[in-house]
Amino acid sequence: MNKLPLRDFSMVAALFAIIACFGAISPEFLGARNLSLFAIQIAITASLALGMLLVLLPGQIDLSVGSGVGLLGGLCAVLIFHHNIPAPLAFVITLAGALVIWLLMGALIAWQRVPAFIITLGGLLVFQGVFQLVIRNSTVPIQHGDVTNFVSALTTCYFPPIVSYGIFAAVSAVFVFSMWHRRGQRIRHGFEVEDWELFFLKAAVAVQALLLLVIVGNNYRGLPLSLAILGLLAVGIHLLTTQTPFGRYLYAIGGNREAAVVSGIPVNKVIISAYAILGLIVAMVGCLQTAYQGSSTATVGKQMELDAIAACVIGGTSLTGGKGNVLGVLIGALIIGTLINGMTLMGASEEAKFIVRGAVLALAVWMDVRLNRK
């Protein structure tokens, strides 16, 4: 029981160390413009990682999400630019397409018992090929000229400062209230609770982090919409994994699949549903990433599956299943995202970025193994 706080703490400490490092080396890292753009990148990486969490929990994996992001973003761009379909409709079609594909992959994995690694590796290659066909090896803009549409607004829309502060106030109030409510509930049922000091410390840190985020955002253009989307998604997945039977089943299947079957859990349905939700998130991230880059090109989504898996693993998600949570994944995504963003600002080469990402992943897992052993 004492392991987790230590691990969370060390991750947060590592994150701050990385931020301090980059802040010292390149001053523009902490500049409002960079932080605002960085927030959008994080929103994209973290959203995909949250989706990945849903399939990692029951001990599955998805290697196809990177290619999927490219393909679905490309599909959306082609529908909007070449076929003049209204952006909201194009977005819905993209979601529906993703749902069908991921339901199919989930069914193959759960019912036919083909290992997820193989099915999704196949998906990676197939999507890559179909992606090239869809965009015909060209660059497809997500909008016509300068006309902002529903999809391109996903990454270009910002809430004005006053609205941002309003959101901040509402979110903080709900957050502190739910923490307080949960504490009261635990006391009523006679469970151990943390003392008030720690409670206030946690609440204060969380509220301050939110406030800092809003202030920084407001210094540039305001709170980015994509960050709000990530916020909603994070809360949604948190509730899904901790407060619903479906979430419990994910952990149970990852912990012991045979016991889950005998306990009467509809294991196959749960796994397929997890893939379906992941598919929807992939479609959304595909639109976000394509909108962020302005157009669909062959490189969109490349290797994003690796960042998503890395964010989960750095955040304490077990690849064998049964372990992991939303907060950890968010911190993991922040660590990965900060590294990439900081190094890009420093003008580091692509090669160096790959090497550092790999090293950090290995380091994080090694630390996890060390901490779990004691």
Added chain:
Amino acid sequence: MTDEPAILHVDRLTKRFPGVVALKEVTFDLREGEIHALCGENGAGKSTLIKCISGVWPHDSYEGAITVRGRPARFGNLADAKQAGIAVIYQELALVGGMTVAENIFLGNEPTRGGLIDWNKVYADTAALLKRYGLDLDPAALVHSLGIGQQQLVEIVKALSKDSKILLLDEPTAALTETEVEILLRIVKDLRRHGVTCIYISHKLDEVMAIADRITVLRDGSSIATLEARRTSKDEVIRNMVGRPITDLFPRHSRNPGEVILEVRNLSVKHPVEDRLVLEDISFFLRRGEVLGIGGLMGAGRTELLMHLYAATGERTAGKASFAGEPLCGNSPGESLARGLALVSEDRKRFGLILEKDIGFNLSLSSLGTLCSGGFIDANAEIKENRRFFEFLRVKAPSLEAPVGTLSGGNQQKVVIGKILMTSPQVVLLDEPTRGIDVGAKLEVYELINRLTADGKAVILVSSEMPELLGVSDRLLILSEGKVGGEFPDTHVTQTDLLKAAMAHC
């Protein structure tokens, strides 16, 4: 015997876990060449003591001292203890199934010649070892082709091959058939001649009485007494274990069976992989408020029958089953549970529990559907329900939030039983519910069965222990090689009758 020196001495050992004191000033000594049994209920501290002696818990994690041959032993890990000649044989075997007996025995310790493994020496030495301990095993046999009993013996020989002088046997017979138990006991007794000292842990008191020189009883983490096996009785040991005399091992209330709730006619079921029948032409019925005992030898199809009725495994090739008047041809365990048919599996670690999760998570796992409001789990309702079963079953644990994996066998079993009771079943299928749990916990299981039948529920009990089968059931069905070997309308039968029925089709 009394003036023989202690080969191992444990002095006032105290081991604490967060929230629990697992061992309280345990003192215990082991004389060279003896077989010393450790007895105690689940959670009494036997496993913790073994873990301290074998170095799983490093010496700085407990208070007190362990001395081996008069010298203080400060083990930091398992390897240190092995170095000092202490080896543990666990219930869960640590053998590689796809390797031969000889390969396993010398695994990690292979003799080499010029950098390559000297296979001739491996097989010759293994043959010599097996001969020395009087074992009739082929060194070249693949381990997974052996029975569990023989595998256990391979494990023991493996430990002995590393010159272990103190063997810790943790429930070595829990999964063995009676013949295998006899062989194992003979060999353990024989080890004395070879200068090996044994600590023997078992819940089966008959075995302990037959084999041990001395018996140390642990209760609630304290060493209660050390008894000379020749001068004590089973009753005295039990009295020491539970702290009170157990007057009736099988408490039984008069039962009034009601209408038939489960009926099976001419049922045949196919093996999941191989092309043969595991069950052939089985017919029986079960009434509300009664216990049907199902007996038979290992592999007779008892587990397969329960798993099939519960819709977990096995494809039906012929026959019919009905449950509460409706046909029973379930598609999934979830459906069975929803209809009121629940199963407690014989293998709680594999089929019963999510070991890394806490007690609450496991208790409510099968009932989450009914604990929801508006799609979300109602935390208050869930905790209340969990607490109810936690207290009703008297699970010994610091709180509902303790990981199930840290509980003793009996308490884990209570969690599995609690999980299925929370689904309010009408028929409960119990597959070896008392395997590997102690006398006190067994008694609680029997009382629970009584309470279920008094409530008009029906119970099927599968057990390998004939006294239990006779003591708890109202009627008996004996399976033999997948067929019905015998049916007894009451329990006025002898164990010989049962054994004959079990061998009917062999």
